[in-house]
Amino acid sequence: MFTWSGTLRIPERSSQHPRTAEVGLSNETFRLHLHAGPDGVWIEQLAWNENGRFTANLLYTKPQPLARSCTGLLVEGAGWLMSRATDRTRIIPEGAGRLRVEDILLGPEDAPLAREQWLIELDGSQMRWKIDRTYLEDCSVTADRFPALVFRTEGAKGETRSAPGARFGEIAGFLDTEMLLDGTRAFLLDAKTRCHEVISPNRSQEIVFAPSSMALESRLTEGWFSYAKTPADGTSPYVAVGAETVDRRGGAVLRRLGSTQVQDWTLKLVSHKGIAPLDLSLPDRFLDEQSHSMAAVMNGWMGWMFGNNPASVPCLHEMAFFPMVQGIFAKHDKSLAALRKQLTFFAATGVEPDGYVLPRWWVEGYYRVQWGNLLDQIPHFILAMYHHALQTGDRDWLRSVMPVLDRVARYQVALDRDQDGVIEIPKTSGLPNGQHDCSNWYDIIKFGHKDAITNVYCVMALDAMAEMKAWLGDAEGAARFSTLHRKAVAGYNKIFWDDERGFYMDWIDVREKMPESGRRYFYTDQNLLAIVHGIADEAKARRILANLDRRYDELCRQFKIPREAIWATPCNMIPITQLGDMVEFGELGNQKVYPNYENGNAFFHTTGFEIAARAVAGQAEQAYDTFERVMRCGYARTRLWAAGLKWDTGFLSSEPLDNALLILWGFLRGCIGVWPHLDGPRETGTPSRRLEGARYTFCHLGRDVTIEIRDGRRQWLS
Numbered sequence: 001m002f003t004w005s006g007t008l009r010i011p012e013r014s015s016q017h018p019r020t021a022e023v024g025l026s027n028e029t030f031r032l033h034l035h036a037g038p039d040g041v042w043i044e045q046l047a048w049n050e051n052g053r054f055t056a057n058l059l060y061t062k063p064q065p066l067a068r069s070c071t072g073l074l075v076e077g078a079g080w081l082m083s084r085a086t087d088r089t090r091i092i093p094e095g096a097g098r099l100r101v102e103d104i105l106l107g108p109e110d111a112p113l114a115r116e117q118w119l120i121e122l123d124g125s126q127m128r129w130k131i132d133r134t135y136l137e138d139c140s141v142t143a144d145r146f147p148a149l150v151f152r153t154e155g156a157k158g159e160t161r162s163a164p165g166a167r168f169g170e171i172a173g174f175l176d177t178e179m180l181l182d183g184t185r186a187f188l189l190d191a192k193t194r195c196h197e198v199i200s201p202n203r204s205q206e207i208v209f210a211p212s213s214m215a216l217e218s219r220l221t222e223g224w225f226s227y228a229k230t231p232a233d234g235t236s237p238y239v240a241v242g243a244e245t246v247d248r249r250g251g252a253v254l255r256r257l258g259s260t261q262v263q264d265w266t267l268k269l270v271s272h273k274g275i276a277p278l279d280l281s282l283p284d285r286f287l288d289e290q291s292h293s294m295a296a297v298m299n300g301w302m303g304w305m306f307g308n309n310p311a312s313v314p315c316l317h318e319m320a321f322f323p324m325v326q327g328i329f330a331k332h333d334k335s336l337a338a339l340r341k342q343l344t345f346f347a348a349t350g351v352e353p354d355g356y357v358l359p360r361w362w363v364e365g366y367y368r369v370q371w372g373n374l375l376d377q378i379p380h381f382i383l384a385m386y387h388h389a390l391q392t393g394d395r396d397w398l399r400s401v402m403p404v405l406d407r408v409a410r411y412q413v414a415l416d417r418d419q420d421g422v423i424e425i426p427k428t429s430g431l432p433n434g435q436h437d438c439s440n441w442y443d444i445i446k447f448g449h450k451d452a453i454t455n456v457y458c459v460m461a462l463d464a465m466a467e468m469k470a471w472l473g474d475a476e477g478a479a480r481f482s483t484l485h486r487k488a489v490a491g492y493n494k495i496f497w498d499d500e501r502g503f504y505m506d507w508i509d510v511r512e513k514m515p516e517s518g519r520r521y522f523y524t525d526q527n528l529l530a531i532v533h534g535i536a537d538e539a540k541a542r543r544i545l546a547n548l549d550r551r552y553d554e555l556c557r558q559f560k561i562p563r564e565a566i567w568a569t570p571c572n573m574i575p576i577t578q579l580g581d582m583v584e585f586g587e588l589g590n591q592k593v594y595p596n597y598e599n600g601n602a603f604f605h606t607t608g609f610e611i612a613a614r615a616v617a618g619q620a621e622q623a624y625d626t627f628e629r630v631m632r633c634g635y636a637r638t639r640l641w642a643a644g645l646k647w648d649t650g651f652l653s654s655e656p657l658d659n660a661l662l663i664l665w666g667f668l669r670g671c672i673g674v675w676p677h678l679d680g681p682r683e684t685g686t687p688s689r690r691l692e693g694a695r696y697t698f699c700h701l702g703r704d705v706t707i708e709i710r711d712g713r714r715q716w717l718s
Helices: 285-296 321-326 333-349 377-392 395-414 452-471 475-496 524-532 538-559 604-616 620-634 658-671
Strands: 021-026 030-037 040-050 072-075 079-082 090-093 098-106 114-123 126-135 139-145 148-152 154-159 166-168 171-175 187-190 195-200 204-210 214-219 224-229 238-244 253-255 260-271 279-281 301-303 360-362 365-367 644-646 651-653 695-700 703-710 713-716
Touching (some): 021 090, 021 098, 030 114, 139 238, 171 224, 171 238, 171 333, 195 238, 195 301, 238 260, 285 620, 321 333, 321 658, 333 395, 377 395, 377 452, 395 452, 452 475, 452 524, 524 538, 524 604, 620 658
Antiparallel strands (some): 030 040, 072 079, 090 098, 098 114, 114 126, 126 260, 148 238, 154 166, 171 204, 204 214, 214 260, 279 695, 360 365, 644 651, 695 703, 703 713
């Protein structure tokens, strides 16, 4: 790295990197490096001080123009023109925390379209980036960067932030109900990389990072706030935050020769306590601190679009998880308004005329996945609307989306073609043929035809429809869905319950030749949800949980690990024996090895279901034990920000997901033992003796309610 004093031109460096240079700026809060050369001028590295220790570089560094932290113009007929240096460019350091860069060009050196001057300044916890742009020719601009910081979303193994071994980078998100889309998609920035942006007229933003829970208070003096990323069926490698000065809804803007633009972007680093308040006090101080730390990791917002994380996709086949997670918090009007906007958007744009709900949304709009005809988004759509109504108490909103709910419910009910109370999923055979025709959340496991996971959600959705109809005064509709719910419960127990094994089967293939057509790998989602939602009676619940505990013991002996090593609930407790019950016969991701991904991996949403199921089944102490095991053995701020646990090695796998917050949902709903309903809260079980003195507040029907545990009983304080 070069060190300068005074005014210097960019020096010759080597034949490989002619006339390129880097200069560093730092103070007690920030460290950054500026790169300048013919290949571009951009901020190459940025780190900040967190708890006395500087982070690793937070920026994406691969040499793609829109993946650089810099300025740029998208000009009609010319493509993207990014900031770059020439022989005339001067870097003028003005102390350790301030520098100027003069004569930056955008466009060809012999015919540049604009010239810029930058001032970058570090002042305590504030970073300032001031840009003066002058147009040297008339040009028609369809989009720009003025400027942007591009944050990577995945860190290298072993990087240190708050804890060693952190896997993921700091994922930036923002909550803003005024975020704008281009119809049902984001605005296209680059056709080659498929990078898109959303914009907001709010120049003051709070950019929140997970997992650190740090935030940048952002203020722009010109343009629109911009958030950009590429589409990815998972997590985009980077997200870009910054300024867009073209109103993307109105087409190109003519910039005249001699016209100027000035941007003064300030970013102030602050600590953050989370998007919404977790109003909880536990008698165990350690668990209390861990719970609040975990809740603060919630950062699923891209404007008003809530998903797995801001760099990922909103999975409509997880849609109910979004308001379920929101429901553990005290009232937070901005989050509720954003969630309402998203759910209304899905109702208006994501449901086809026949009632089929599209399974995924990303910046290019809705899409179907390649691994099969997913249908769990059908009941998830109904349940998402139900859970949001539980929190807001907004009857008018629910009435507005009820016609779409009716359409989706009709689609679901019609899937029960043989009228046995269980739906059959088209285009998914469930046969052990290794084909890509999966039917639900599990993308490499051949759930299909009569799918127990999708069906358990369908049973729950019918109950939710009956409750919503009653709440809106539709007695006839409530009675109709109550009848359908009873039929579905009976059908579920008749079709899927394996009385010999003592748990629910996973799926029944299209041959329906029993017993060989049934799969019995003891997938836990449907078994635990059946307990939580009263589909399994007390006897079945006892047998399921006894078999679960037996398998935990057997796996610990087999793999020679302590019980604490399996601190999250495996997706299936019995290894898959027919390789054709996985796509590509288990070759994809070496799924033949157990535990691995969806063949034995532990996903954190299921851990929340286990906590709740044990509490509902009268195992208050075991439910508390399950939660405590997660918090003491598994949770650290940078460790639980992932999809699941490979418990034989302790490795965290797959992308970062907000689904882990369902662990808190299961604990707070199950162990406190209060379940909100539209006709009022219902209590289940007896709280654990270790909750004595606990106090918890959550939003129900638009207002906060508070519960305290005294003398082993629930006391309602509001």
